[in-house]
Amino acid sequence: MRAPEMRYLVARAASNPSELKGFLSFQMLHEETMDDDVMAQAAYCFEVQLVFSARGRGLGEFLMRLLERIGSYWHMDKVMLTVFKANKGAFRLYTEKLGFTLDEISPGACLSALRARRFDYEILSKPCNHQIENGSVLCKQ
Numbered sequence: 752m753r754a755p756e757m758r759y760l761v762a763r764a765a766s767n768p769s770e771l772k773g774f775l776s777f778q779m780l781h782e783e784t785m786d787d788d789v790m791a792q793a794a795y796c797f798e799v800q801l802v803f804s805a806r807g808r809g810l811g812e813f814l815m816r817l818l819e820r821i822g823s824y825w826h827m828d829k830v831m832l833t834v835f836k837a838n839k840g841a842f843r844l845y846t847e848k849l850g851f852t853l854d855e856i857s858p859g860a861c862l863s864a865l866r867a868r869r870f871d872y873e874i875l876s877k878p879c880n881h882q883i884e885n886g887s888v889l890c891k892q
């Protein structure tokens with residue numbers, strides 16, 4: 752968590768800024784693809800964690816959409832993350848709500864069904880939309 756490359760989006764209570772509601776950590780990474788000669792530029796979400804009382808109210812979706820905008824602003828190819836298959840709620844948020852799909856390097860995408868079953872996680876991604884960004888929210892500070 753203290754890696755110099757790690758970046759954080761921190762959510763605080765509007766009424767009391769010292770009250771933390773959650774965070775999203777991410778790094779800008781070069782990620783492998785199925786083509787040995789091609790690396791992808793990814794805004795990689797390492798963690799998104801909310802305190803229990805802040806869950807189910809749209810904050811997770813908001814933080815993820817902010818990361819999508821940051822990825823677009825910095826002209827990354829995609830936003831990526833790893834999610835445990837057992838985390839059904841988070842899986843639904845990423846896929847059904849936010850439109851993430853299995854990345855090409857995810858076990859479920861690049862292995863046979865039999866081999867993929869040995870993995871307890873999947874890697875999801877979503878292409879960045881470079882059309883949308885020139886917003887002041889994401890100025891280079």
Ligand SMILES: CC(C)(COP(=O)(O)OP(=O)(O)OC[C@H]1O[C@@H](n2cnc3c(N)ncnc32)[C@H](O)[C@@H]1OP(=O)(O)O)[C@@H](O)C(=O)NCCC(=O)NCCS
Pocket residue numbers: 798799800801802805806807808809810811812813833834835838839840841843844845847848
């Ligand atoms: C996962 C997490 C970040 C989601 O944030 P959130 O603010 O609770 O989620 P949102 O309110 O933005 O949910 C948006 C959608 O995702 C789905 N969803 C999110 N969490 C869900 C859950 N626990 N169960 C079922 N569906 C869930 C719902 O479909 C919801 O859609 P709706 O608004 O139409 O109901 C948050 O619940 C959390 O911190 N969980 C514990 C840590 C964790 O599992 N982190 C993810 C690691 S990959």
